[in-house]
Amino acid sequence: MKLIRFGEAGKEKPGVLIGEKRWDVSSIVTDYNEAFFEENGLEKLKKALESNPSLPEVADTVRLGSPVARPSKIICIGLNYVDHCVETGAPIPTEPIIFFKSTTALCGPNDDLVIPKNSEKTDWEIELAFVVGKKASYVDEADAMDYVAGYCLHNDYSERAFQLERGGQWAKGKGCDTFAPLGPFMATTDEIADVNNLSMWLTVNGKTYQNSNSLNLVFKIPYLVHYLSQFMTLLPGDVISTGTPPGVGLGIKPNPVYIKAGDVIELGMEGLGSSKQVAVAYKK
Incomplete structure (x- = not known):
């Protein structure tokens, strides 16, 4: 998977990049932060995506933030x-x-x-x-x-x-x-x-x-x-x-x-x- 975060600085939402298209996964994941990785979030997200939920597409014009939320270090x-x-x-x-x-x-x-x-x-x-x-x-x-x-x-x-x-x-x-x-x-x-x-x-x-x-x-x-x-x-x-x-x-x-x-x-x-x-x- 390719993880992205998108939106206004400080208010980014989690998404994924599949091919050339960006998809909003904020209905599945809160953010790509310490809790996400600690709680096996990658596997959970992968399984959720495999079930083919209906996800909103994110326009190419929307700003990308750091792909991970502010880390501990x-x-x-x-x-x-x-x-x-x-x-x-x-x-x-x-x-x-x-x-x-x-x-x-x-x-x-x-x-x-x-x-x-x-x-x-x-x-x-x-x-x-x-x-x-x-x-x-x-x-x-x-x-x-x-x-x-x-x-x-x-x-x-x-x-x-x-x-x-x-x-x-x-x-x-x-x-x-x-x-x-x-x-x-x-x-x-x-x-x-x-x-x-x-x-x-x-x-x-x-x-x-x-x-x-x-x-x-x-x-x-x-x-x-x-x-x-x-x-x-x-x-x-x-x-x-x-x-x-x-x-x-x-x-x-x-x-x-x-x-x-x-x-x-x-x-x-x-x-x-x-x-x-x-x-x-x-x-x-």
């Missing part, structure tokens, strides 16, 4: 592509680098990117994200995929000056509003034949900057589930973003390229659709 993995480490001058990690994005950064796949107040170095990062399907604590790597509900396209926007030049943790450059557009949908694991071989791309104003494949991940999803669960309980609906390949603005030599108001950022991943954000300046 968004965990990101830093420097998880070897060639991205090289372009940023960072050593290849021997263990996953972990940081958090604020849940208020979460937004729809095609919502505007709001450049933060006083930002001069807002950057892009296409990433493969996955959604936790059930509570995970001290999970063995061999069992890890049993805890994954599905996959999403994610743009892990970063303000590099906030992140790298102002001390403290990376989170201050990662958690700004609109810095986590997710979707357009969450594809359940059975929709993706090989998550370790997904092509991905990102353009800014039509110019390709990122063009890679999930083959190049240093730490892959089963290990990440295992590793993260040694330090914290992962809850159903949590979003884990696996890192970005090379081609970020920070890594462009000799002069880095950063996002300015009016720029159009488009990205896509094999099997996970595409999204588009237009950068706008912060306003009160």
Whole structure:
């Protein structure tokens, strides 16, 4: 299945994408939240759809929100592509680098990117994200995929000056509003034949900057589930973003390229659709 959430920001309803058509399932499901995943909602929804209920169609013009409701946490993995480490001058990690994005950064796949107040170095990062399907604590790597509900396209926007030049943790450059557009949908694991071989791309104003494949991940999803669960309980609906390949603005030599108001950022991943954000300046 492909899960979507649609409607006005903050008032999204749950839906499904079947072929090219969107369907409203709010008569069956309250929302794609922690309770939904915890209570085996995917199987219940699948069975309900198989009974062919009469469902309202959702017009293509209706806004898409994040395909999952605000999770308990968004965990990101830093420097998880070897060639991205090289372009940023960072050593290849021997263990996953972990940081958090604020849940208020979460937004729809095609919502505007709001450049933060006083930002001069807002950057892009296409990433493969996955959604936790059930509570995970001290999970063995061999069992890890049993805890994954599905996959999403994610743009892990970063303000590099906030992140790298102002001390403290990376989170201050990662958690700004609109810095986590997710979707357009969450594809359940059975929709993706090989998550370790997904092509991905990102353009800014039509110019390709990122063009890679999930083959190049240093730490892959089963290990990440295992590793993260040694330090914290992962809850159903949590979003884990696996890192970005090379081609970020920070890594462009000799002069880095950063996002300015009016720029159009488009990205896509094999099997996970595409999204588009237009950068706008912060306003009160």
